[in-house]
Amino acid sequence: MTHPFRKPRLRPLVQGLCLSLLLTSLTPAQAQLRNPDAPSVVPRIPGARQLSTDLKLPGKPTTADYIVAVVDQEPITHIDVDKRVARIQETAPAGSRLPPPDELRRQVLDALIDEKVQISHARSVGLSVSDAEVDAAIENIASQNKLSLREMQRRMEADGLDYPRYRASLREQIVLQRLRDREVNARIQISDSDIDAFLATDPAAQTEVALNLAHILIPVPEQATPAQIEALQTKARQVQEQARSGGNFNQLVRTHSADTNTKERGGAFGMMPISRLPDLFVSAARDLQVGEVAPLVRSNAGFHIVKLIERENSAEATYTQQRSRHILLRSNPKESTQAQVARLAEIRKEIVSEGASFAQMARQHSQDGSAANGGDLGWASPGQFVPEFERALMALQAGEISQPIVSRFGVHLIQLIERREVKLTDAQKREAARSVLRERRFESTYEDWARELRAAAWVEMRDAP
Structure with a gap:
């Protein structure tokens, strides 16, 4: 997930948003309640990547359509790209900066091609999702949004979303996530010497294993004038002072924060290894006691009021x-x-x-x-x-x-x-270190895997008529 306080690398941002357009949070289905693929202990280190829980999936008015690419005999149309661009623009995190329109369309087309290639590969290796699993996922989505299944279907119809197509798209996204988790994770090899080096030298092992931070984002528009920036900074300082003076942080988040990813959780990111947090947040929280609010933080997205909710130390993890x-x-x-x-x-x-x-x-x-x-x-x-x-x-x-x-x-x-x-026992600390290292290597390993699959696929690009 691309956080609004990080300057996004454009291609990963678009890929991440393309994957995040559907409405569930799933890992491979198992035959029992407990998840047997989970490590024995991974202390507060997030597991598999999640799909979005945003319900609204708006369409785009239909215009003249034509094929822009064919992947293993499956077409991608101009309107497929149009709709994906519209969804990305609507669901982009507050403060993120998308590429110019032409570049965004090119990146979206690349992402759609990668999806088609990966779906084709999933079929070839026999990876599938049953109707019962899709039904359970949709029921869970409706439950999370406090809707009955029929109410959710009516909401989709009002948004112009065809329910059978939604089910098919959801099935594909679940397959994609399972394929990526299975095949990419299998390529990431963490040796005992890697773990030894991490525990001996990495700042994440020497100081905090993980922090739970909450923030309030006061966004600054990309073309803001100096007067606008000064006014927003004054507002951010006022909110920060309220938070420092004992104001209800959750209420301040609901009233002021532009970060839609964390707003429903009181601004909290959850316990995360410091390797996955931006340096400016880690630096701001370094000298804080639990419950304290940091000095005002400025990022590319705007001003942040940061509060330390919880801290894990390596010595007493x-x-x-x-x-x-x-x-x-x-x-x-x-x-x-x-x-x-x-x-x-x-x-x-x-x-x-x-x-x-x-x-x-x-x-x-x-x-x-x-x-x-x-x-x-x-x-x-x-x-x-x-x-x-x-x-x-x-x-x-x-x-x-x-x-x-x-x-x-x-x-x-x-x-x-x-x-x-x-x-944590020593063995559990090593398992936690393994998880941090695996998370760090996932993105580059995914890029290599996706490139190899695409190079082996048949892709035909077509010009506009």
């Missing part, structure tokens, strides 16, 4: 384990997801309002193997659950029960029992 329980109604063709959501909502009401035992209700209703233990899932480390389950769990306080949550396995009712901080 910890990770959060969570103990939870759940009731699972598994997906099945005889009962719709909406009916399962309604059934779990009634069970939740019995527990919350009428004093029923969660454990007893799990034994009675849950279709998961944990039912015999009252739904107890034991202690779990970051990354052990599928993303939609883990997001819901992270939002709970101890003893709190979630609303029904849709995942690829069915519908869950989740209760957080307790959390604890656990110190």
